[in-house]
Amino acid sequence: MFNWIKNFIYEWKAKRRYKKRIKEMKKRDPFIY
Amino acid sequence: MFEHDDILIIGDSFAKHRGFESDWPRLLCKLLTGSDTVPRGKGFSGASWWSTRKCLLTELDIKVPKVLVLCHTEPMRIPSDFDFGINVASATSVPVVVPPGQEKNYVPEIKESAAMYYTYLASSDYSNWAQLAWYSELEQLLVKYNIPQVIHLHCFPPAYGQTSLYCFQFGCTEQVSLWDLCKDVPQDTARNHFTVEQNIRIAHAINNTLVNCPGNGMIDMKLLG
Numbered sequence: 656m657f658n659w660i661k662n663f664i665y666e667w668k669a670k671r672r673y674k675k676r677i678k679e680m681k682k683r684d685p686f687i688y
Numbered sequence: 689m690f691e692h693d694d695i696l697i698i699g700d701s702f703a704k705h706r707g708f709e710s711d712w713p714r715l716l717c718k719l720l721t722g723s724d725t726v727p728r729g730k731g732f733s734g735a736s737w738w739s740t741r742k743c744l745l746t747e748l749d750i751k752v753p754k755v756l757v758l759c760h761t762e763p764m765r766i767p768s769d770f771d772f773g774i775n776v777a778s779a780t781s782v783p784v785v786v787p788p789g790q791e792k793n794y795v796p797e798i799k800e801s802a803a804m805y806y807t808y809l810a811s812s813d814y815s816n817w818a819q820l821a822w823y824s825e826l827e828q829l830l831v832k833y834n835i836p837q838v839i840h841l842h843c844f845p846p847a848y849g850q851t852s853l854y855c856f857q858f859g860c861t862e863q864v865s866l867w868d869l870c871k872d873v874p875q876d877t878a879r880n881h882f883t884v885e886q887n888i889r890i891a892h893a894i895n896n897t898l899v900n901c902p903g904n905g906m907i908d909m910k911l912l913g
Contacts, residue, residue: 673807680776680806683844684762686701686734686881687778 690720693751697729698743699759701773702843702866704731705879712880713757715891720755720898728753731880734773736765737822744826748833755898756859757839758826759866763819763847764810766802774802812848819847823854830858837898839909841866855906860897863906889913 697703697713706713706726717727728747732739737760747753765775772794779802830838838859844867846853855861870881879887893911 676810677776677780677807680764680810681780684764684775685777686775686875687781 689722690754692717692721692723692725693728694754695720695727695757696744696747696753696755697727697731697757698740698747699729699731699757699841700735700740700761700765700843701731701733702761702841702880703729703757703759704733706731708879708884710879710884710887712882712887712890712894715888716757716894719891719895729757731759732771732773734765734775734778735761735771736767737761737763737819738767738769739771741822741826742769744829748829752833753835755837755839756830756835757841757894759841759843760819760823760854762844763815764806764812766805772798772802774798776806779803779806816847816849820854823856827857830856835859837901839894839897843867853906856904858904860902860904860909861906862909862911864908864911866911869912886912 695717697706697716703713705711709715709718709724713727713729713731714724718724730743732743740758740761744758762775766772768774779799838856840856840859840861842853842862842865845865853861853863853865866881870878870886873882873886875881882890890911893909893913897907897909
């Protein structure tokens, strides 16, 4: 049970980090196509 | 006066539109040659410097230009032999936007792969290094082919971890990025990301720079006056 929670938090944090990265990259290069 | 074949303009979406007389690449060609024709080269929307490099090498094989204008794009764009314009914004956009003219090579997996690449694999350090390696090769090409006049336009501000725009040893490098000049322009009607009036100003500013021949280095071409 404890491992499941730990993994869940780890994945949630990673997803948040990736989302932030994409947002930063989009800010630099916002043009579609 | 130059001949049509003497002018070569290559880049990304900032140099794409050349169908109207007021589009800066076409107007610049007209100012330099005296005739209203579409200049050699191409602007690859959303594509990486790899497309610019391939186009430049092909054009140099055909004829060495006397005036070369290059628009240097964002380093993190994905290189593609089909010139796919799948940058971070288009890869993560809904719905899918396929660059005009690339429909026949497009499959949905391309967008998915690009989105996954940007999310999980992209490395800004590597992308910056690769673009600097291209700049270094470009410097050698400019010397080898002895192109008399070269204009370098940086499309985006300095890359991650860099404090200033790259200054080329050969040719004039504009000190302000095109992105900094077009931030407030509504993009739905823009051509080359600028208004019609701005396109005209840019063409005249580059023409003035070429006429005045300021030599190599970083300069302020006063693109928008």
